[in-house]
């Protein structure tokens with residue numbers, strides 16, 4: 001994309017230029033975005049990260065974060081310079097041991113110019129030394145760093161890394177993580193994966209976390225504060241680590257009564273989605289004022305507000321379903337959000353059925369019947385909603401309705417084979433809505449282009465014949481739709497990502 005068109009007459013002159021060392025002509029800057037049309041500046045071009053090693057120190061009283069990030073990467077083009085996405089203050093950058101020039105650019109770009117250009121395929125070790133107060137930084141007028149009375153939290157979608165580590169911030173570039181955080185004694189640092197070790201010295205405690213499976217940058221999380229940490233193992237053998245802020249007040253009981261069921265729900269979901277893909281599971285509930293929950297890998301982020309009306313296992317089901325649908329199998333581009341949210345919502349419908357509070361079919365019928373044809377709900381296309389509607393309720397409800405239509409079209413045997421086979425086929429990778437349609441067609445042996453188009457890509461309510469063909473909305477004409485018992489609780493999780501910009 002950086003090639004210029006050269007008029008034929010200019011070629012002779014250009015070939016003279018090519019006689020000088022090829023390096024000077026072929027090394028170009030990496031793109032400042034990875035190429036996602038929803039978020040053109042997110043992620044970067046020219047390299048691919050395989051591992052992040054973050055060695056941090058955080059002071060809860062002042063929100064000061066300092067640290068060193070070591071990125072292992074490989075160049076994917078002849079590279080003269082490259083960008084990272086980051087907001088904190090950088091004091092030094094080294095590329096393969098050699099000091100590199102660097103500067104801030106745009107809303108969240110750190111431009112790194114290595115001393116020598118880097119041929120395609122070069123292994124890179126990029127060291128970034130930095131410090132700053134995350135809560136003092138904004139990009140596009142918002143922050144994803146949440147201060148709490150006793151610390152700070154990085155958790156948001158689609159962006160949260162900028163506030164605490166430099167990265168190639170897009171789901172397409174997944175990597176493993178070691179996150180080591182030094183905090184004052186009595187304070188805990190929570191992150192993804194397993195807690196490898198802790199050590200204390202001179203009033204400070206170090207927490208060493210490891211996520212050994214590929215993880216996208218928005219699913220990396222850091223929480224520092226005073227937490228009560230619980231550990232256990234699910235009946236199916238999955239280690240569980242949960243953490244609760246010590247000042248959750250009246251929400252404390254409901255939070256624990258929900259999140260402590262993580263192991264049970266992971267095992268239940270494994271029955272539909274196949275083996276749990278990661279080496280640990282769990283969640284944490286910090287004392288934040290946000291409203292949403294987020295499927296941060298292995299360690300789900302829950303806002304206390306999710307539990308203001310009592311225990312809510314439905315939100316736990318939603319976020320744990322994402323561990324398969326979203327975390328292990330991640331979107332290729334943000335337009336593919338349905339392969340995350342449609343299925344996490346559908347898992348809530350399956351849980352409703354399990355809890356005897358309404359079947360998936362009843363929930364689908366209710367969604368279809370309760371939104372009249374002129375409702376703006378139907379103008380949102382779950383298969384490509386646009387960045388402004390990425391987390392619109394229709395992506396969830398219409399998205400899950402589409403899944404029920406698929407189920408009715410291909411039958412339960414094929415449908416549940418698809419549901420379980422998909423997370424295996426694309427485990428630890430990326431996939432698109434088109435990939436899902438292809439996979440469902442392959443497993444079911446049925447052409448599904450018309451069904452996907454009707455339910456995911458048309459900006460209008462599927463007409464009655466289409467709905468009847470998909471066995472959705474069979475209720476008699478004019479009959480008031482019956483609201484399933486689980487509806488309100490499921491709808492309450494519409495806030496799940498509601499506070500995201």
Ligand SMILES: [Zn+2]
Nearest residue numbers: 322341344496
């Ligand atoms: Zn979700």
